[in-house]
Structures are given as C-alpha cells and as structure tokens.
Amino acid sequence: MSSSVQCVLCPHACVLEPGQRGRCGVRLNSGGELVSLVYGRPVAVHVDPVEKKPLLHFMPGSDVFSLATAGCNLRCDFCQNWEISQALPEDVPPYDLPPEKVIEHAEEYGCSSIAYTYTEPVVFYEYTLDCARLAREAGLSNILVTAGYINQGPLAELAPYIDAANVDLKSMSDRYYREVCGGTLQPVLNTIMALRDSGTWVEITNLVVPTLNDDPEDTGALASWVLENMGRDTPLHYSRFFPMYRLTDLAPTPLDTLQQARTEAMDMGLNYVYVGNAVTPGGMTTRCPECGSVLIEREGYEVDIRGISHGACDNCSASIAGVWDGTEDR
C-alpha cells in the first residue's frame, strides 16, 4: 500500500500523500517514494560574471556556469525570477543536462565555477549535490545563490562542496518572512552561520523593497545582525528592487535609500557594503578598510582590479577578506 511521506529537506517539512507535491512544486510523492521532478532538467542555463551572483570577494572577473530548475520553496511577492521560480516543472521547457554534461559545458566555456542560482537550489538539491561533487573532482568551484530555507541536515551534507554562497537575507522580521515570502526567518539565519562555519565564503544580499523593509531601522537591524554574527568582513549587498511579480504597484527603490543604508552599515563597522542593481557613487567599489585605497572598481559587470594582489592591499599590505585565488593578479 502506498504511504505518505514527509520531506525533511526544508523547514516546511511537507507531509505528502501519494500524488501530492511539496510546496516547492518539484518534489512529489510517487507511490510512497519521494522523487525529484527536475533532476538534470534546468530551465535556465547561462554563463555569467561572478559579480552577477553577486559575489564581489570571490575570484573577481571570473566566469560562472549558472543554472536553475523550475521551483522554489518560498513565494516572495517581489520575486525577480518568478516566471521560473513560481512555475511548475510541467510548464517550462527544460534542457536535458545531467551533471556530467554540466561539468563538460562549464569547462568548454572556460568557467572556473558552477553556480546553482536564479530560482532556489535547495529545491533541486539532489541535482545540485551531484553536480557539486563532480565539479569538485574536476577542480571547479561551486557557488550557491540561495534564500537559505533549508534544514541543517541536508545543508551539512551539501556545504562541504560549496566554495561560496550568496544568501538572500530578506529581512530581520519573521513576520515579513511569513507575510511577504511564505517562509520563516530563523532557518535562514541558521543557514548563513552554518555555511560560514563550514568554511564557505559567504556574502549576504538584502533586497530593499519600498514601504516593506526600507525603513532605516530594518536595514540597520540587518546590518547589525551581520556585524555581530558574521563579522565586519562579511560583504553585505543592499539590492535595488524593481516592480515585479505581485508588487508591480511599487516604485523602484530610491537610490538615496540604498546609499543611506550603505552609509549606516559602514558606520556601524561593516567593512564591505555594496549597492546592487543600481549605479551609485562608490556603491560597487571595494576599498581597503585600513588605508581607504581603491582595490577593485566596478561598473556594471566590468571589473577593474587595480589595487589588490595576492589578497592584500597594494598600498598598505592589509589582508583583504575573500577568496582571491590569484584571479586578481592577472
């Protein structure tokens, strides 16, 4: 007789009767066994600059083979990739790309890393894990771009293969997570710290949405958490919102709001705070926290590495946090 199953991959812990799929839309109880509907079936595959993830302290200027399947375990009203993240796998034509092919293509296109991104790699966990294992064997790095809504057990299994992660910390309010995103806050905070503890290079992105989480108290609370729990060298990205999905009635985030959030976070003591999805003075520039020299200048995804060598400031030799791996020495 077919049984119900409980998926314990993410904090939703969906209990599924035969024929039911989880909240992510891509994990299904098929005759008493949980199956993934999207293994090896990405719906988005691109070569991106690493700066697009965004990761600004991880092998700058390098190319990343980036992929995503359909599905997400959250339902953020502002989702910037909702056409694929909120879609069911039946509704989006996929590529047939088993893990071996992913590695082959990444090497063919000269990418040094593979990114599991765009939608939510947690929901295509088995595919991510198998690709990441093969990538590691092939000498490629793995990048996780995630909302971090995953349980600690599966994360512990995956994290040793993940070299860098950008975790979307949407707010410090649990209410915001429930009402705007369909999730909860604490598991995300746990993920960020667990990734850090596993040795993964972690950067954090906060999408600043007008009227929802753009109050200086909100952005300040988030910066404060990063400072206290991750340390001053963890890069924080305040990202600009553009009207999308269920929030088309809101205007894009004013640039002043983003700049103010950045200034306040740096005044608190964070060394590397950036403004993403927007052009603002200095918002994408990495400066030495010791002497203030410009280390890396960016315009869009153009990168000018001008003041850092072997992970140290050319001017004062201060060590700069990140994974540089000689990329900046080119």
Added chain:
Amino acid sequence: MIRILLTAAMLLLASASGEAPGEEGEGGWLLETIRGLAARDGRPWAKPIEMADMDRIMELAEEGWITLHEAGWYVLKEDDE
C-alpha cells in the same frame, strides 16, 4: 482562498444553527470539520501542498520533460502519525 471561503460558509451555517462553538450536534460537527481543515495545513502563509495530475506527470516523464529521480531527505509516515 477556497479554504477561507469554505470556512466562512461553514461558520455562517454554524451560526444559523444557533449553536455556540464547541457544542455537540450538527454545528459541532461543522466546527470539527473546520478545525480539521485548518489543522491540515499548519502553514497557511506558505505555498499550498497540491495534488499533481499524475497522468500528465507520467506522460511528461516518458517524454523526458520531467524526471522521477529518487530524492533524499524524506521519511515514510505511518498511517497513525
């Protein structure tokens, strides 16, 4: 949304029967049903758990559009759990 409408309709029916919450009888049955519906999804703010169209799933799996790849990180649930 359907669940909310159903709940509202049941509450109307219950109030029309003149019974207070927790009373036995037809109204009590309605309230029990409402509680049952609410308990079925402890995360009303999250995306819903839905039934898949298994015929379509199997058809697409045969075509290679989707997979039925064995997943990890799940447990079997006993009937009384």
